[in-house]
Amino acid sequence: MINEKKYRGYESYQYLEAGVDFKKFELVKETTLFPDYIVPVSQEEEARVQRLMAENIVISLHEHLFKAPVNLNEFLEFRRWGRDFTGYEGMARSRLDCVFDNLMNGTAMITSRGGWKWDDILYDLGMRLSDLAHQDMMILGLTTDDIRRAKANGQIAFVASIEGAGMIENELDRLDILYGFGVRCMGIAYSEGNGLGMGLKEPSGGLTAFGKQAVRRMNKLGMAIDVSHSNDQTSLDTIEVSDKPIFITHAGARALWDTNRLKPDDVIKACAAKGGVIAIEAAPHTTLTVKNPLHNIESFMEHFEYCANLVGIDHVSFGPDTLFGDHVGIHTALSEALSLSASKGTNAFEHVKFVEGLENPADCFPNIVRWLVKHGYSDQDIAKVIGGNTMRVLEQVWWDPKKQGHGPNHQ
Numbered sequence: 001m002i003n004e005k006k007y008r009g010y011e012s013y014q015y016l017e018a019g020v021d022f023k024k025f026e027l028v029k030e031t032t033l034f035p036d037y038i039v040p041v042s043q044e045e046e047a048r049v050q051r052l053m054a055e056n057i058v059i060s061l062h063e064h065l066f067k068a069p070v071n072l073n074e075f076l077e078f079r080r081w082g083r084d085f086t087g088y089e090g091m092a093r094s095r096l097d098c099v100f101d102n103l104m105n106g107t108a109m110i111t112s113r114g115g116w117k118w119d120d121i122l123y124d125l126g127m128r129l130s131d132l133a134h135q136d137m138m139i140l141g142l143t144t145d146d147i148r149r150a151k152a153n154g155q156i157a158f159v160a161s162i163e164g165a166g167m168i169e170n171e172l173d174r175l176d177i178l179y180g181f182g183v184r185c186m187g188i189a190y191s192e193g194n195g196l197g198m199g200l201k202e203p204s205g206g207l208t209a210f211g212k213q214a215v216r217r218m219n220k221l222g223m224a225i226d227v228s229h230s231n232d233q234t235s236l237d238t239i240e241v242s243d244k245p246i247f248i249t250h251a252g253a254r255a256l257w258d259t260n261r262l263k264p265d266d267v268i269k270a271c272a273a274k275g276g277v278i279a280i281e282a283a284p285h286t287t288l289t290v291k292n293p294l295h296n297i298e299s300f301m302e303h304f305e306y307c308a309n310l311v312g313i314d315h316v317s318f319g320p321d322t323l324f325g326d327h328v329g330i331h332t333a334l335s336e337a338l339s340l341s342a343s344k345g346t347n348a349f350e351h352v353k354f355v356e357g358l359e360n361p362a363d364c365f366p367n368i369v370r371w372l373v374k375h376g377y378s379d380q381d382i383a384k385v386i387g388g389n390t391m392r393v394l395e396q397v398w399w400d401p402k403k404q405g406h407g408p409n410h411q
Ligand SMILES: [Zn+2]
Pocket: 163, 228, 229, 250, 321
């Protein structure tokens, strides 16, 4: 198989004794839980799909690579242990060279019920990196060279990301600390507003004065900024204040489906005008459309094509936001923590059990490339949207240790 990942069978925390060092939960397998769906292509097209993924850097801008417990009634207790189990075996067949992993995110509720606490975020991050340090298929992605090296060596660059910045409270230096621990992408606000700006639950308000300082600090540090969960004004303000391009790592177009979880045209255009990228989201019941109100790869790709037509192929990519397990079930178990009612809008839609064609992080990218091949996209355009556009932004945003001459004190 082309571009096979160097996987030696490691499973999360196998250096400890399950049942002795931590409570053992039965976790899902790293395969599809629902009927497998492969976008139908000819043999010749499949060969082209495989070649494109071998030749080009493939990046997902947004996933959660953990394996969920089979019994979701145990989910909150499982979370309180602070151990996410990475689906390494599944990732070995994902064809991804780099993944922006968003850790436990707002469900890091180790010491609290509300989430987003500084201690919990560090606990979550440190625990995950400890596990990562005990294997060699996934490396910590800190620079663009790490991503290129991962691809060349049959590895995957794991980019530690956090979807909201509430846990920095009023401490700008906490951004440096998170950067030091490997975080390379961060959101401004999740659902609720915080000291930096307003999340998508908030009907008004933009980036605060402190938020402006935080954006400037992230620019100087070389940390990418994400406004996926920020409200519209906060998104526009962030794009304006940032002197680097920003990401919308997982969203879609509100013009196709009217919810505040998706972005209006002016935000998508402003992001692109600054050189940034919008990556399309596939978490259940997000990227629906009036034409395809049953969530599947067709409605997801309708959002992709809309954004590509709106701002050009250089400014679009994919952040499917998948995980190993019953995503819809997790949403039900955690709807309050994830503020789901605030982000669903008022359109009627048919509930699905899973998003056909985009169920988990192991299987979604080959299907996306199959869809692009089937719909006549050129090799060059496919290379851009599966990773090239993101690499272009990262080259501008992330600090490059080889070029230490830049920065405000080294003009
Ligand atoms: Zn999210």
